[in-house]
Amino acid sequence: MWMGGTQGFMESNRFDFVGDPSEEVITLTCPYGDAGSILDVTGSDVRLRVLQSYPDRLHEMTPADLTREGMNPLSDWQLGDESAYAALVSEWKVLWNSIYGDRLPWESNPWVWVVKFEVVK
Numbered sequence: 001m002w003m004g005g006t007q008g009f010m011e012s013n014r015f016d017f018v019g020d021p022s023e024e025v026i027t028l029t030c031p032y033g034d035a036g037s038i039l040d041v042t043g044s045d046v047r048l049r050v051l052q053s054y055p056d057r058l059h060e061m062t063p064a065d066l067t068r069e070g071m072n073p074l075s076d077w078q079l080g081d082e083s084a085y086a087a088l089v090s091e092w093k094v095l096w097n098s099i100y101g102d103r104l105p106w107e108s109n110p111w112v113w114v115v116k117f118e119v120v121k
Helices: 063-070 082-100
Strands: 008-012 014-018 026-027 036-039 047-057 111-120
Touching: 063 082
Parallel strands: none
Antiparallel strands: 008 014, 014 026, 036 047, 047 111
16 A cells, blocks of 8 residues: 555554664554444443544545545535535634644644444444
8 A cells, every 4th residue: 555655554552663674663552442343422421332443644635535534525526626626625724723832733734544434323
């Protein structure tokens, strides 16, 4: 799997990250657990089952990723419109910086965990 110009191998919730072939391999473990792990949502009766998790760069998010994060989706006619996508990313940047800007500003393009899950009844 290639991510942001780096190579990585993912097995369950462990990710071996190789930035440059001459560098050592860094093994990351997702703090949200393996596929199948159950997460309790604080202050709620909702429980989530982790389906997949992997690291990715913040700036690599697609319009579909932004929609899954709660941003308003682009309509079908906007999907190929670069200015509509730029506006969506701009809104996401403002929201991200309002929450994480002190320690992980948008401009630093931090590595983030992508966690795909389903709600458990």
